[in-house]
Amino acid sequence: MSAILLKRRLTSSEEDFRKSLRSDDSRIFISPLPETCDPVSVDLSVGDRIFESETSIQRGIPAEGITLRPRRSIVVYTSERVCVPHNIFGIVSGKGSLIYHGVFVSHGKIDPGFQDNLRVGILNGSNRPIQIKPGMLICSCSFFQMDSHMHDVSRTSAREPVKPPRPTIGQAIRAFWSAYWQWIIGTFLAGLTVVTRLLGLWGR
Amino acid sequence: MLIVGDNLRDLCIQHAVVSNLDSYDITSLTLRLNIRVTSINTEAVVDYGKPLKQSWINEFDIPEEGIELKRNVGLLGCSEEVIQMPIGYFGLVQTKGSLARLFVSATCNDGQIDSGFCGRVTFELLNLGHLKVRIPRLAPVAQLFILRTSTKNVPPYAGRYMNAEKPTVYKPKLS
Numbered sequence: 001m002s003a004i005l006l007k008r009r010l011t012s013s014e015e016d017f018r019k020s021l022r023s024d025d026s027r028i029f030i031s032p033l034p035e036t037c038d039p040v041s042v043d044l045s046v047g048d049r050i051f052e053s054e055t056s057i058q059r060g061i062p063a064e065g066i067t068l069r070p071r072r073s074i075v076v077y078t079s080e081r082v083c084v085p086h087n088i089f090g091i092v093s094g095k096g097s098l099i100y101h102g103v104f105v106s107h108g109k110i111d112p113g114f115q116d117n118l119r120v121g122i123l124n125g126s127n128r129p130i131q132i133k134p135g136m137l138i139c140s141c142s143f144f145q146m147d148s149h150m151h152d153v154s155r156t157s158a159r160e161p162v163k164p165p166r167p168t169i170g171q172a173i174r175a176f177w178s179a180y181w182q183w184i185i186g187t188f189l190a191g192l193t194v195v196t197r198l199l200g201l202w203g204r
Numbered sequence: 205m206l207i208v209g210d211n212l213r214d215l216c217i218q219h220a221v222v223s224n225l226d227s228y229d230i231t232s233l234t235l236r237l238n239i240r241v242t243s244i245n246t247e248a249v250v251d252y253g254k255p256l257k258q259s260w261i262n263e264f265d266i267p268e269e270g271i272e273l274k275r276n277v278g279l280l281g282c283s284e285e286v287i288q289m290p291i292g293y294f295g296l297v298q299t300k301g302s303l304a305r306l307f308v309s310a311t312c313n314d315g316q317i318d319s320g321f322c323g324r325v326t327f328e329l330l331n332l333g334h335l336k337v338r339i340p341r342l343a344p345v346a347q348l349f350i351l352r353t354s355t356k357n358v359p360p361y362a363g364r365y366m367n368a369e370k371p372t373v374y375k376p377k378l379s
Contacts, residue, residue, distance in 0.1 A: 008356060020214055
């Protein structure tokens with residue numbers, strides 16, 4: 001298996017892709033095709049849909065983006081549709097620059113025969129909310145030529161993301177505390193101050 | 205790596221490698237003998253490196269009953285199929301085994317087809333044996349094997365025999 005030089009292997013034409021599906025010189029379909037790409041990797045961006053792990057529903061992303069709170073994760077769809085022929089395998093990795101913002105992107109694989117928009121998991125590991133906007137570069141894909149093409153490939157698409165397990169009460173309290181401890185302490189201190197003042201007035 | 209099976213067939217469709225997809229034969233492409241042939245006849249010494257005299261060259265069509273190759277006689281023929289070799293691939297031409305078993309060779313040097321070549325493949329038909337052999341028009345005389353090259357970053361073929369439509373006679377390199 002060797003990494004594919006993408007210059008001559010990417011196409012945004014469905015016809016080119018279909019015609020070469022089992023060819024030794026098969027093409028990788030990506031649409032819309034990014035204007036620039038590295039020799040062996042192509043960056044994909046956030047599309048207009050997310051899969052919300054807490055509610056297990058799909059919803060659209062507004063143009064201004066959505067806010068991902070600290071320690072929360074979502075699954076986004078890429079804006080690019082990716083179709084892979086029967087003799088190519090793909091690896092998905094997060095954009096390295098996101099780690100400076102405390103953002104983790106899940107790694108993934110693209111099986112031969114895959115045809116869909118990719119679903120990519122994002123975790124906000126920082127203490128600050130982050131904005132996820134359509135068009136934001138989120139992951140990078142590299143492709144590898146297999147030593148033989150697969151005969152029994154049926155057209156596959158992205159699987160529904162696995163729902164996260166329901167948290168226990170202790171985990172829910174810990175998550176609530178880590179997200180809101182500053183607000184809780186601040187409110188508690190403010191309340192304490194008010195009570196102290198009232199007690200002082202009443203004592204007079 | 206030799207390209208075979210579905211990889212070969214779809215490569216042919218993708219890049220129009222061969223003008224007639226019926227040529228596909230799992231591990232190779234069968235090449236048939238085109239009607240046009242060329243003989244070179246002279247009693248004079250032919251100097252390697254110098255052009256042939258036009259008067260020595262005789263182009264003609266194979267008669268309906270086929271072309272008879274006498275013992276130790278050579279003839280230039282070409283493939284019925286037009287070949288277009290994609291960048292990143294290289295072709296090797298071999299004589300069909302059945303023809304070889306009559307001691308007739310379709311190439312003198314294991315014919316090579318460079319990346320980027322387009323045209324009919326010239327055969328050096330040569331009867332090496334003791335039999336007189338008749339070859340009919342469009343007989344399968346050779347097979348083309350396609351191999352992948354280690355890189356696609358090589359200039360495509362743009363040599364003297366590019367876009368051949370009939371048997372190409374020896375052309376010395378212009379210095």
